[in-house]
Amino acid sequence: MANLLSVQQLDKSFGNRRVLHGVNFEVAAGHIVALVGPNGAGKSTIMKAVLGLIPTDGGHLTIDSQPVSITSHQALAHVGALIEYPGIYPFLTGKQHLELFADKENRDTNMTQIVEALGMTSYIDHKAKQYSLGMKQKLGIAQALVNHPKLVILDEPMNGLDPQAVKDLRDYIRKMADQGTSFLISSHILSELEKLADDVLILNHGKIVQQSSMGELVASGGTSYVITTADDASAKTALMAAGLQLVPAEKIMIRQQNEKTLNQVLQTLVNANIEITDVVKVQHDLEESFLDMVNTPTTKEDK
Amino acid sequence: MGTLIKQELYKLTHKKGTWIAIGIMVVLQIIPALVQKADSEFFQLSSLISNDYLGGGLYLFIMIASAASIIAMEFQYGTIKQLLYRQYYRSQVFISKLIVIFMQLVVLKVISTIMTFTLTALLFPSFDWDQKIEGSQTLLQLYFLGMGGNVLVTVFLLSVVILIATLLKTNAAAITSGFIGYFVSMAASSVLLLLINKWHWLRFNPFSMLMTSSQIISPDMSQATLMSTPLMITLTFVYTILFTFIAYFSFRKRSV
Numbered sequence: 001m002a003n004l005l006s007v008q009q010l011d012k013s014f015g016n017r018r019v020l021h022g023v024n025f026e027v028a029a030g031h032i033v034a035l036v037g038p039n040g041a042g043k044s045t046i047m048k049a050v051l052g053l054i055p056t057d058g059g060h061l062t063i064d065s066q067p068v069s070i071t072s073h074q075a076l077a078h079v080g081a082l083i084e085y086p087g088i089y090p091f092l093t094g095k096q097h098l099e100l101f102a103d104k105e106n107r108d109t110n111m112t113q114i115v116e117a118l119g120m121t122s123y124i125d126h127k128a129k130q131y132s133l134g135m136k137q138k139l140g141i142a143q144a145l146v147n148h149p150k151l152v153i154l155d156e157p158m159n160g161l162d163p164q165a166v167k168d169l170r171d172y173i174r175k176m177a178d179q180g181t182s183f184l185i186s187s188h189i190l191s192e193l194e195k196l197a198d199d200v201l202i203l204n205h206g207k208i209v210q211q212s213s214m215g216e217l218v219a220s221g222g223t224s225y226v227i228t229t230a231d232d233a234s235a236k237t238a239l240m241a242a243g244l245q246l247v248p249a250e251k252i253m254i255r256q257q258n259e260k261t262l263n264q265v266l267q268t269l270v271n272a273n274i275e276i277t278d279v280v281k282v283q284h285d286l287e288e289s290f291l292d293m294v295n296t297p298t299t300k301e302d303k
Numbered sequence: 304m305g306t307l308i309k310q311e312l313y314k315l316t317h318k319k320g321t322w323i324a325i326g327i328m329v330v331l332q333i334i335p336a337l338v339q340k341a342d343s344e345f346f347q348l349s350s351l352i353s354n355d356y357l358g359g360g361l362y363l364f365i366m367i368a369s370a371a372s373i374i375a376m377e378f379q380y381g382t383i384k385q386l387l388y389r390q391y392y393r394s395q396v397f398i399s400k401l402i403v404i405f406m407q408l409v410v411l412k413v414i415s416t417i418m419t420f421t422l423t424a425l426l427f428p429s430f431d432w433d434q435k436i437e438g439s440q441t442l443l444q445l446y447f448l449g450m451g452g453n454v455l456v457t458v459f460l461l462s463v464v465i466l467i468a469t470l471l472k473t474n475a476a477a478i479t480s481g482f483i484g485y486f487v488s489m490a491a492s493s494v495l496l497l498l499i500n501k502w503h504w505l506r507f508n509p510f511s512m513l514m515t516s517s518q519i520i521s522p523d524m525s526q527a528t529l530m531s532t533p534l535m536i537t538l539t540f541v542y543t544i545l546f547t548f549i550a551y552f553s554f555r556k557r558s559v
């Protein structure tokens with residue numbers, strides 16, 4: 001499938017500090033791509049570069065094959081974005097904000113649609129200075145989505161949203177993606193992204209450390225077994241003596257290496273005459289894969 | 304570009320302050336007019352009229368506040384990213400703001416002028432616009448000459464305000480420096496003229512350009528400013544363009 005957004009070898013420094021190191025990735029048409037990474041990893045910086053809001057120090061950005069930079073913005077005609085926090089004119093109502101940004105064609109239908117989808121109807125005619133944090137956030141998202149752009153860039157869109165709003169937003173994003181809109185979304189709420197995204201980019205210290213589909217990532221996190229015994233200490237010794245790798249944890253936790261792992265473990269314990277009281281299978285989710293990914297070097301040094 | 308100008312106008316006209324300012328300006332024109340009507344010795348009528356019944360002078364301060372906020376509010380409200388990520392060039396965004404500021408200036412000037420003529424016609428119907436004040440020019444001619452000079456100096460001052468607003472990104476700083484700059488240089492113009500008399504090259508400094516409007520009405524001032532009126536007008540334009548360009552260049556590559 002054609003790539004709507006392409007980022008190649010993107011470098012960025014603030015003064016002497018190198019923030020992005022040769023970042024490469026693509027966003028395919030109709031895909032929802034999650035951009036995750038620890039605070040300060042460079043997520044917002046990537047998004048600002050894609051939107052031509054900051055000068056870059058190298059690399060090539062294209063949207064729909066048209067180059068984007070701080071001085072060439074034609075490609076951004078069909079892009080909607082919310083970066084970091086919503087910008088709100090306190091003297092305008094929510095509706096007036098949308099009127100201000102909405103394209104002429106189908107203005108009213110587009111506005112009504114997004115207002116209803118995000119559940120903003122009851123206060124859309126109030127002045128935005130009276131809005132709560134979440135209401136402002138929804139307004140910012142509505143502004144990004146109102147024109148049905150081809151590419152939507154959302155920086156931590158779930159910030160301040162209540163569970164209903166998070167669900168409404170997720171459903172709406174899914175619907176738009178099914179109609180062909182591409183999304184690049186950053187968030188720290190990994191469980192949300194797991195439900196939403198097709199692809200995942202993990203960014204750490206300004207480098208993409210992992211790029212894959214959500215399904216692959218979750219699968220690669222793999223399966224572990226947590227085993228409870230009558231005597232955990234002897235059990236650990238027995239397992240280690242049998243050459244089985246334990247995940248460093250208080251409980252007995254073993255990562256599945258192949259189909260035989262569990263059998264091996266149980267056999268070892270039975271042979272050592274240790275009573276097994278419980279076995280729990282744990283499927284790794286995005287959060288754990290993420291933590292593994294960004295903590296890998298330090299974990300190894302620790303143990 | 305049309306869209307951008309429309310959006311700027313939309314924001315401006317949806318701010319209450321825009322309308323309140325016009326209201327206050329008009330009221331402050333009406334009050335001195337009524338005072339003068341009640342007591343004809345209170346002001347000198349011809350100077351009251353050529354000063355747009357005092358209230359008209361408020362337009363300068365309205366414009367300083369408006370020019371500062373049209374730039375600085377986008378940074379303060381955090382709306383600058385939304386404004387700049389779209390398909391437009393930054394130059395277009397910047398110019399659309401300049402155009403809207405100029406439109407507001409024209410509208411305010413037209414309103415205050417219409418008020419001046421209306422109040423004069425209603426309250427002082429016998430006022431003679433054709434009387435000659437000094438030399439050969441009629442009061443009407445001087446009125447429009449003064450207006451031209453005033454607009455020129457205002458635009459110059461606004462270029463400074465816009466520059467400061469773009470550099471500092473805060474409303475208050477730009478408005479304060481606009482007001483202070485104006486009052487200080489008005490108050491200090493005699494000092495400035497003394498300094499110019501001592502070091503002639505000082506005459507080209509930007510603050511001298513705040514006297515352009517005075518020199519347009521009283522050409523004799525050229526002996527003190529050491530510049531001919533056409534030169535002063537030209538320099539005022541040059542400084543205006545220079546400051547605007549500096550503002551634009553700082554806006555153009557700004558990270559937001």
Ligand SMILES: Nc1ncnc2c1ncn2[C@@H]1O[C@H](COP(=O)(O)OP(=O)(O)OP(=O)(O)O)[C@@H](O)[C@H]1O
Binds near residue numbers: 044
């Ligand atoms: N304007 C700036 N000047 C200097 N350094 C900056 C600037 N903006 C960002 N940085 C630095 O760039 C790095 C990446 O910042 P960025 O905002 O992209 O992080 P992020 O991944 O979005 O983090 P978060 O999850 O906290 O939003 C940080 O170390 C930050 O200190």
Ligand SMILES: [Mg+2]
Binds near residue numbers: 043044045084155
């Ligand atoms: Mg961020």
